[in-house]
Amino acid sequence: MKTIRRVLNVIPSNSRTAAGFWQLGAFVALVLLRSSAVASDFCIDSDTVSFANSTVFEYRQGHPHLRRQREKGEPKRYTRRCFVLCRTTMQFQKFARFDPHTPALDDKALAARIRNVTRRAAWGKPLPLDQRVVFPGYPNLRAMSKARREVVRANIGLGWPxxxxxxxxxxxxxxxxxxxxxxxxxxxxxxxxxxxxxxxxxxxxxxxxxxxxxxxxxxxxxxxxxxxxxxxxxxxxxxxxxxxxxxxxxxxxxxxxxxxxxxxxxxxxxxxxxxxx
Known part of the structure; x- marks a missing residue:
């Protein structure tokens, strides 16, 4: 409300007509809509990876306990990656775009493009769409990480650093x-x-x-x-x-x-x- 009052105060008195108020209202509405569109652009169902970070400890009702030793042949658990996955999510939101209408890349080319995104400073400004790293063959990060899970995991970073x-x-x-x-x-x-x-x-x-x-x-x-x-x-x-x-x-x-x-x-x-x- 204070911002709106400041705007009103700088409008010359002879222009404070009904038309002027309608124009001001339209302008404020447009600004709010644009702001809302940017803020609500993120979608957890499509803009995050499909796999979870696993905890180092086993938890029972929120309390940590040592896990049993991994048995021979049991897949290695994907742990210590909560920071990595949050950073990756932010980087893909800022620096990547998806094109589901073109063929997907092979593993080597896909790995190179993933690293092109995840080696950028996460705090950098978002790139314009025409300058972003393109990932063909998939509509979003969730779909790509589901179809190419191991390639994504291997190229977004280690957990221990x-x-x-x-x-x-x-x-x-x-x-x-x-x-x-x-x-x-x-x-x-x-x-x-x-x-x-x-x-x-x-x-x-x-x-x-x-x-x-x-x-x-x-x-x-x-x-x-x-x-x-x-x-x-x-x-x-x-x-x-x-x-x-x-x-x-x-x-x-x-x-x-x-x-x-x-x-x-x-x-x-x-x-x-x-x-x-």
């Missing part, structure tokens, strides 16, 4: 509520700009969760309870969105309960928003 990211060391510092309020403001600002927000969730020094998720939409407020709700792509659960919440009363984030997390309070650190983050 993410343990040594410089931004991870923020978890060792005790942050007050002002830090969490700033993170919440940055989250809302990123979504308002139509951007994705990758968050590192942790309860350090407790080890109930150390995980990366991608926040892509703020849910409409359904009740005046002081809780902001966000839709999240969780690499451990690619089938459906998860929910991250912010309490304006507690000045704290919380993540939903599932088989791999007991639910409740988490610290959130933005990652891949800028260099060294």
């Amino acid at each position: 993410t343990y040594f990211r410089p931004g991870n060391f923020r978890m060792l510092i005790v942050h007050d509520s002002n830090y969490h309020k700033e993170t919440h403001a940055n989250l809302d600002a990123a979504l308002a700009r139509g951007e994705l927000f990758v968050g590192f969730l942790t309860t350090y020094p407790r080890l109930s969760i150390n995980h990366a998720v991608l926040v892509y939409k703020r849910k409409p407020a359904s009740q005046n309870d002081g809780i902001d709700r966000y839709l999240v792509y969780d690499p451990n659960h690619p089938e459906l969105p998860r929910e991250l919440t912010w309490s304006s009363h507690d000045h704290a984030f919380a993540y939903q309960k599932d088989w791999d997390f007991i639910g409740g309070f988490v610290c959130v650190y933005q990652i891949y928003g800028k260099w060294l983050q």
Whole structure:
């Protein structure tokens, strides 16, 4: 409302006619529609990979336990890739496009194009459509990763280097509520700009969760309870969105309960928003 008042204040008084108001209304509506279209462009059913990140530990009601030793001949589990999958999702959203009407590439050519995308800085600005890396033969990332799973897995990056990211060391510092309020403001600002927000969730020094998720939409407020709700792509659960919440009363984030997390309070650190983050 404040922005609209400023616009009205700069309009000369002799132009404040009914036609002028209609033009202003049309302009504001167009801006809002364009903003909404950008923000809602991400679709969890098509813009994420078809496979899940596997946890290192086995979980029982949200509590970690050592897994049994892998038996001979049992496929190696795809673990430690939550950061990798969130980064890859953001990179494909910014730097890739799909063309289902042309023949698919062979494995070698497909691998080269995947690396062309995933070796770009995730925090870079999105490329225009005509400059993006083209992936023929598939309508979206979900379909391609389902049909060519092993090629995709082998070329989006290893998991262990993410343990040594410089931004991870923020978890060792005790942050007050002002830090969490700033993170919440940055989250809302990123979504308002139509951007994705990758968050590192942790309860350090407790080890109930150390995980990366991608926040892509703020849910409409359904009740005046002081809780902001966000839709999240969780690499451990690619089938459906998860929910991250912010309490304006507690000045704290919380993540939903599932088989791999007991639910409740988490610290959130933005990652891949800028260099060294």
